[in-house]
Amino acid sequence: MSDSLPSPQEQLKFLKQIQQILHSGSFSSTYKFALLMSLCRLAIEQGQDNGDRLTLDYLDIAEKFIDLYWKQTLPFHFNENEPFLLHQNNGKQAGIVSLIHSAQQRFKSIALARRDYTYWSQLKKKVADTVKKMPVTYLQNIKGQNIQFLYCLEDSQKQLVLLPQVMYCLRQFSEIIEELCQKRWIDFIRLKKQNLIVLNGLPDLDEFMFAPNRSQLGQVASFLIDLQKCQCFYCGKSLKNNKYAVDHFIPWSLYPADTGHNFVLADDKCNSQKSNYLASEQFLNQWLERNHLHDQLITHELSKLGFLTDIQRSHRVADWAYGQAKENGYLLWNLI
Numbered sequence: 001m002s003d004s005l006p007s008p009q010e011q012l013k014f015l016k017q018i019q020q021i022l023h024s025g026s027f028s029s030t031y032k033f034a035l036l037m038s039l040c041r042l043a044i045e046q047g048q049d050n051g052d053r054l055t056l057d058y059l060d061i062a063e064k065f066i067d068l069y070w071k072q073t074l075p076f077h078f079n080e081n082e083p084f085l086l087h088q089n090n091g092k093q094a095g096i097v098s099l100i101h102s103a104q105q106r107f108k109s110i111a112l113a114r115r116d117y118t119y120w121s122q123l124k125k126k127v128a129d130t131v132k133k134m135p136v137t138y139l140q141n142i143k144g145q146n147i148q149f150l151y152c153l154e155d156s157q158k159q160l161v162l163l164p165q166v167m168y169c170l171r172q173f174s175e176i177i178e179e180l181c182q183k184r185w186i187d188f189i190r191l192k193k194q195n196l197i198v199l200n201g202l203p204d205l206d207e208f209m210f211a212p213n214r215s216q217l218g219q220v221a222s223f224l225i226d227l228q229k230c231q232c233f234y235c236g237k238s239l240k241n242n243k244y245a246v247d248h249f250i251p252w253s254l255y256p257a258d259t260g261h262n263f264v265l266a267d268d269k270c271n272s273q274k275s276n277y278l279a280s281e282q283f284l285n286q287w288l289e290r291n292h293l294h295d296q297l298i299t300h301e302l303s304k305l306g307f308l309t310d311i312q313r314s315h316r317v318a319d320w321a322y323g324q325a326k327e328n329g330y331l332l333w334n335l336i
Contacts, residue, residue, distance in 0.1 A: 003051035003164040014169040017149050018177055022184050024142050029089040031096070031135035033185040038064035039150070039162070040177050041257060043170035044320045045313045054167040056160045062128035065096060067257065067308075070110050072209050073100045086209075087194035095130050099123060111306030136160060171320055178256060182210050212258055216305055217246040223301050224265035227294060233264035234274065234283060235335055243268040249287050250314075250321045251276045259317070260302030260309035261291045270335070277333035278325050288315065 006014065018036070025032065038061050047054045075083030085101065088094040093101075103123055107113040114120050136156065140147050148163075155161045162170075170177070186205045189195055224246065230239050233247070247266040248258075253276040264287065266274065279287075291298065291311055299309040325332060 003053075005051045005168055006165040010165065011169055011172065014149065014166075015173055015176070017147065018173075019180070020142060020147075021139065022180055025139075026141070026143075027188060028091075029094045029134070030185050030188055031094065031131070032139050033181040033188070034065050034068050035061070035131065035135040035139055037068065037178055037181050039160075040170045040174040041255070043162070043167045044174060044255065044317055046316070047167040047171055049168060049171060049320075049323060051165045051168055053164055054162040056162065058128040058132055058160060059124050061131055061160065062124040065127050065131060066100060066110070066123065069096055069100050070104075071213065073097050073104060076208060086189055087192045088189065090192075096127050099126055099130075109306050111304055114303075114306065172324075175254060182206070185209070210256065212248070212252060216258075216307075217263075219305050220246050220263050220302065220307075221265060224263060227297070228265050232267040232270055233286075233290075234266050234270040234279070237267060239265065239267055245271045247271050247274065249279065249283075250318055251278065254278070254321050254324075255317050258307055259314045260298050260305075260307040261295075261311050261314035262317070263302070264290075273336065274333045278321060278330060280332045280334040281322075282334070284318065284322060288318075291315070 021032070021036075039056070041064055042056050042060060043054060046056070046060075069088075072086055072088070076086050077083045085093070085097070088097050100123075103113050103119075106119075107116070113123070136151075137153065140150060146153070150166055151160055151162050186209065189205060189209070221244070225239065225244075228239075231237065232239055232242075232244065244265055244267050247264050247270075248255075249262050249264050278284075291314065295311050299311070303309045324330065
């Protein structure tokens with residue numbers, strides 16, 4: 001039998017505790033932000049809207065860490081300054097960043113790293129060991145006290161077990177938690193003395209650290225133009241002589257992660273109008289049908305570009321997003 005859902009008061013208390021961690025917890029690196037964001041994304045991908053516990057594998061958490069840090073470990077370019085590696089730790093560079101930096105010296109892209117199964121497995125294991133030892137142990141510490149409202153450390157030695165109701169709250173408030181974490185992450189990076197020589201110039205770190213990779217999306221467009229027979233996914237008009245863009249069917253603002261089955265190609269008008277809205281259920285059904293029909297092709301082609309291409313994961317994210325829309329009265333976009 002499922003545990004009961006948290007009451008409105010309990011949900012508010014949960015948010016307040018997240019806020020307390022972010023504002024009052026001590027931060028020696030950016031790991032805690034990455035852990036909170038990873039827990040949100042895994043709760044969406046693997047969880048349900050009930051009050052149950054959720055057991056997470058440390059290797060799955062590690063993969064989320066690698067996804068988050070891979071882009072941030074690339075050389076940062078700003079004005080006339082030499083490209084440099086953003087410092088993500090007090091003292092010497094964060095260990096996970098160093099691991100990923102070494103991987104980038106060996107592989108030109110995350111896609112190539114993933115395809116080397118032995119190397120990728122070893123990288124995930126090393127990252128998982130660090131995650132378990134550092135942010136998992138210290139995330140819930142505030143001024144020397146351990147407020148165990150997310151998970152109990154003694155129950156999370158082999159796998160991370162979220163306490164009852166936590167999975168539900170993470171799914172409900174993921175957008176808020178992601179936004180809070182990203183803001184605090186950027187603030188942390190700006191204040192590191194090793195970064196100040198460049199970051200005093202106030203570059204747009206948000207774009208570099210958290211926006212989707214536009215160059216990779218260009219390669220996705222080349223694949224989708226053939227898959228969609230040169231037609232806009234939404235209005236069906238020819239893209240032959242029109243400008244178009246790769247659209248995240250489940251908007252990036254709702255779920256800020258690139259997954260292969262989530263991409264569709266839209267002409268500029270539809271892409272602009274849809275913006276950060278969820279599309280109507282007519283398009284949801286069309287998207288689900290497209291994914292089932294072309295699952296193998298999407299998986300084969302887009303995994304080569306480094307995107308995760310698990311159709312079940314993408315559809316669970318969609319179930320969550322449309323559940324949120326229904327529960328909270330979100331407006332859905334349709335053709336005008």
